[in-house]
Amino acid sequence: MASPTPELPTAAAEAFPTLTTEQLVRLRSYGTPQDVAVGDTVFQAGDKSIDLVVIDEGTVDIVRPPTHERPEEIVASHGAGRFLGELTLLTGQVAYLTARVVEAGHIHRISPQRFRQLMDEDPELSDLLLRAFLARRMFLRAGAAAQAIEIVGSSLSAGTLALRTYAARQLLPHVWLDSDDTAGQALMTAAGLTAADLPAVLTPDTVLRRVTPGRLAEVLGLSYHRGTDKPVDLAVVGAGPAGLAAALYGASEGLATVVLDAVGPGGQAAASSRIENYLGFPSGISGADLTGRAALQSLKFGAQLSSPCEVVALDTSAEQLRIVLADGTEITTRAVVIATGARYRRLPLERWTDFEGAGIYYAATELEARDCRDNPVTVVGGANSAGQAALYLAGRGNEVTVEVRGTDIRAGMSTYLVDRLLAHPRVTVRTATQVTRLEGETSLANITLTNMTTDEQTHQRCGGLFCFIGAEPATSWLKGVATDAHGFIRTDVLLRDEDLRDTWTALGRTPLPFETSVPAVFAAGDVRLGSMKRVAAAVGEGASVIRSVHLSIGIQA
Numbered sequence: 048m049a050s051p052t053p054e055l056p057t058a059a060a061e062a063f064p065t066l067t068t069e070q071l072v073r074l075r076s077y078g079t080p081q082d083v084a085v086g087d088t089v090f091q092a093g094d095k096s097i098d099l100v101v102i103d104e105g106t107v108d109i110v111r112p113p114t115h116e117r118p119e120e121i122v123a124s125h126g127a128g129r130f131l132g133e134l135t136l137l138t139g140q141v142a143y144l145t146a147r148v149v150e151a152g153h154i155h156r157i158s159p160q161r162f163r164q165l166m167d168e169d170p171e172l173s174d175l176l177l178r179a180f181l182a183r184r185m186f187l188r189a190g191a192a193a194q195a196i197e198i199v200g201s202s203l204s205a206g207t208l209a210l211r212t213y214a215a216r217q218l219l220p221h222v223w224l225d226s227d228d229t230a231g232q233a234l235m236t237a238a239g240l241t242a243a244d245l246p247a248v249l250t251p252d253t254v255l256r257r258v259t260p261g262r263l264a265e266v267l268g269l270s271y272h273r274g275t276d277k278p279v280d281l282a283v284v285g286a287g288p289a290g291l292a293a294a295l296y297g298a299s300e301g302l303a304t305v306v307l308d309a310v311g312p313g314g315q316a317a318a319s320s321r322i323e324n325y326l327g328f329p330s331g332i333s334g335a336d337l338t339g340r341a342a343l344q345s346l347k348f349g350a351q352l353s354s355p356c357e358v359v360a361l362d363t364s365a366e367q368l369r370i371v372l373a374d375g376t377e378i379t380t381r382a383v384v385i386a387t388g389a390r391y392r393r394l395p396l397e398r399w400t401d402f403e404g405a406g407i408y409y410a411a412t413e414l415e416a417r418d419c420r421d422n423p424v425t426v427v428g429g430a431n432s433a434g435q436a437a438l439y440l441a442g443r444g445n446e447v448t449v450e451v452r453g454t455d456i457r458a459g460m461s462t463y464l465v466d467r468l469l470a471h472p473r474v475t476v477r478t479a480t481q482v483t484r485l486e487g488e489t490s491l492a493n494i495t496l497t498n499m500t501t502d503e504q505t506h507q508r509c510g511g512l513f514c515f516i517g518a519e520p521a522t523s524w525l526k527g528v529a530t531d532a533h534g535f536i537r538t539d540v541l542l543r544d545e546d547l548r549d550t551w552t553a554l555g556r557t558p559l560p561f562e563t564s565v566p567a568v569f570a571a572g573d574v575r576l577g578s579m580k581r582v583a584a585a586v587g588e589g590a591s592v593i594r595s596v597h598l599s600i601g602i603q604a
Contacts, residue, residue, distance in 0.1 A: 062182035064175060066128055074101050074130065074172060077165045078155030083107075089131065089146035089154065092195070092251055095268055097142050098156040099165075099176075100131040105152015107131060110145045111192050112251035115237045120191045127152070132176075133183040134218065136162060137346040141268040143195040143220070143250070144187075166347060177347055187220045196221035199231050200246030202418050203490045205404025206259070207246040211414050213260035213355065216311035217269065218339065260311070260355045271307065271353035271376060279303045281596055282370050282380040284358050285521070287314020288582050289572025290386030291341035292589025293596075297384075298350035300593060302600075305378065306345065307370070308354040313338035314388045315573070316582050318410030319432055320439035324461065325583055335412060337582070359524050361385075363565050382567045382596045385525065385536060386589060389518035389573040389580075394427070398485050406491025407512045411436035415511065416443050422510020425494060427482060429453055433515040434464035440513070441473040448507070449476045450496060452516075482512065520574045529564035535576035538563055556602070559595035561588065567599045 066074065078101060083089065090097040092112045100107075102125055109123045109131070122144060125131060131146055136159070157165065166173045187193065198214065200207030202225050214221045224231035226245055234240075240247050244256040248263055255262060264270040273279075281297045283290045286308035298304040308314070316322070319334035328337075342352060360371040361383060370378040391409045393399055399407065408415040411426075421444050426437040429451040441447045449456070449468060456478055457465050468474050477496060483504070484495035494509040520534040529537045529546035537546060539558045546564040551557065554566060561569045571592045572578060572585035 061178050062186050063123075063125075063129065064179055066130070066175075070172065070175070071101065071128065073169060074157070074165075075103075075155045077161045078157040081154050081156055082152075083148045083154055084151045085148055087148040089148065090142055091145040092143050094142040096139075096159055097132070097135065098158055099136055099162045100146070101155040101157070102127055102129050102131070103153040103155065105148060105154070106150035107154075108147050108149050109192075110147055111143075111195050112145055114194055114197065114251055115249060116234060117194060120194075122187065122190060122192045124149075126150075130176075130179075132180065133187065134180045134343075137180065137343070138217075138352070139268055139272075140219075141266070143267075144192060163349060167349070173347065177343070181343060184218050184220070188218065193220040193222050195251060197234065197249040198223045198246065199226055199234055199240065199249070201226050203405040204246060206257075208404040208414065208418075209260055210246050210248065210258065210263065212410070213263065213311050215412070215414060216313050216317060216335065216339070217354075219267070261357075264353075264355055269353065271305070271351075271356045271372060271378075273305070273351070273378070276379070278367060278379040278381055279305050280380070280600065281305070281382050281384065282307065282368075282378055283384045283386060284308075284361075284370065285314060285386035285388055285572070285574070286312045286338075286342065286352060286354060287386060287388045287572060287585065288316050288338060288341065289388070289574075289585040289589035290314070290384065291338060291345055292586045293384045293386060293571060293592055294345040294350040294352070294589075295341060295348060296590050296593040297596065298345055298348035300597070302593075302596070304345075304350040305380075306350055306352040307356040307358050307372070307378075308352075309357040309387075311354045312342040312352065315390070315432075316585075318412065319435055319582075320411045320416075321435050322582055323435075323463070324431075333412070334582070341586075361525060361528070361568070363527050363568065368567060381600050383569065384561075384589075384592055384596065385522075385528075385563070385568065385570045385574060386572045386585075387521035387574050388585075389520050391428075391514055392517035392519055394482060394514065394516070396482065396485055398487075402485060402487065402491040402512070405489065406487060406510065407485075407514060409514055411439050411513050415513070416440060416445075419445060419511035421445065423448070423508050424511040424513060425450055425482070425496075425507075425509050426513045426515065428515030429456055429459040430515065431461055431464060433513075434460045434468055436513050436515060437474055438464070438467055438471065440511075441471050445473065445511075447471075447474045448496070449474060450480050450482060451476065451478045452481050452499070454479045454500075485512075518573065518580065522574060527565060528568060528570075531576050536563055536570040536574055537576050538570050541576050554602075559598055561592040561595050562599070567596075569595060569599075 280302035316334040323331035357373040362369040571588040
């Protein structure tokens with residue numbers, strides 16, 4: 048068996064494992080044998096579906112195709128006893144690398160259908176492959192493979208930030224070049240791009256101008272696609288902690304499950320730089336890491352996760368439930384879990400929308416923090432998300448002002464966070480205060496803070512305003528399902544008599560736990576009236592709702 052090549056990273060043992068003879072025999076049993084000659088292409092960039100490939104004899108190079116400025120480059124080389132494949136086998140993403148035979152030999156091809164069967168039937172191989180896929184993706188994101196997808200745009204553009212956020216949440220190997228820097232301008236010249244074309248995405252075979260995350264998803268094969276009109280068992284709307292938990296437990300318990308999210312996996316939780324009070328992670332974990340692992344788990348068990356994929360309507364008028372997407376696609380399903388969560392509110396200030404993505408942010412991750420560099424920043428909000436954001440930014444060297452409208456920061460924030468904020472030398476906490484003015488040309492430069500008790504105003508520099516205030520349920524698309532006055536969805540015991548009409552009388556039953564005013568339609572997580580608004584609580588609701596989904600489907604049968 049070939050040993051890992053010298054250029055491989057220190058995580059090579061996990062990314063490029065050496066399989067035992069017995070493991071190889073089991074792996075080959077799912078495949079079809081094939082002889083290969085020098086120069087043969089096992090798969091190539093642009094292929095919409097690829098196989099998991101076991102190398103019995105010979106050598107195969109993994110190659111990044113040439114780009115606008117760079118020749119092709121060998122990313123890795125695999126010999127006998129290795130397998131070819133990474134996360135694209137789970138996500139359905141179009142191949143972005145090419146596998147080329149450089150030493151003749153023999154391989155086994157495992158088709159996508161047989162690969163899914165393998166993941167279901169062999170837990171040991173399933174875990175080994177999953178760890179390898181994730182480790183390989185991290186390796187590819189840090190190396191030459193990332194140049195297969197190039198994003199170019201201004202750091203002051205909300206559209207560019209949306210693309211970068213989407214790519215980060217999908218763990219896409221990619222590079223971003225600022226159009227205001229020399230490297231970005233050189234790429235634009237080579238590709239024939241102008242400022243009017245931005246943001247743009249370049250792949251080895253196409254240039255996408257004025258591209259949105261939705262358009263990028265279509266090109267990469269990550270938008271919703273289903274090859275059959277057969278109803279799914281479960282459609283989950285929203286891929287935050289509650290939605291991902293519902294998808295994971297639904298798929299692992301045999302339900303044909305699709306997950307649809309308008310932005311990308313993670314929801315509001317992915318905006319958190321650090322979660323320290325989640326069970327099992329004593330050192331804390333970022334929201335993106337937590338939800339990224341959950342998304343991977345749901346894919347492992349066969350859930351189909353599509354984003355950005357905007358749901359615009361839920362049709363409950365027919366015999367079967369129908370989800371309607373923004374492009375008109377309809378998905379028939381036996382049950383629906385609404386887990387669309389809640390969004391942070393905007394402040395009612397002049398020029399607020401002008402600065403969104405250009406100094407105003409709703410997340411504090413590496414992407415947003417990098418744009419702020421060493422500038423002073425302000426965090427608006429008095430809950431845990433605001434506290435974690437402030438500590439993260441202060442830890443990166445920013446001078447941070449925490450603005451809280453209430454008079455007591457401890458009223459809405461965990462004590463351990465308050466104590467750290469008050470003790471941090473780069474954090475200033477201002478209570479009974481709110482932002483009243485924004486200033487800047489193309490990006491936010493200064494803000495005015497007003498003390499609500501004394502009316503005293505403070506003008507200060509601000510390279511980034513991070514907004515973590517309030518929660519508006521993402522239910523504007525939803526009709527015919529009972530909500531409270533604010534749009535939060537009523538479920539089970541919180542449903543009123545007027546919400547339970549003739550439909551329920553005809554059914555001869557009352558709503559199941561988490562069930563809404565519409566039979567077989569459920570709600571979980573922050574979007575549900577009465578939820579706790581904590582990540583752990585959302586995960587618990589997402590997991591628990593599946594029992595009611597099973598009961599509902601059983602009643603239908």
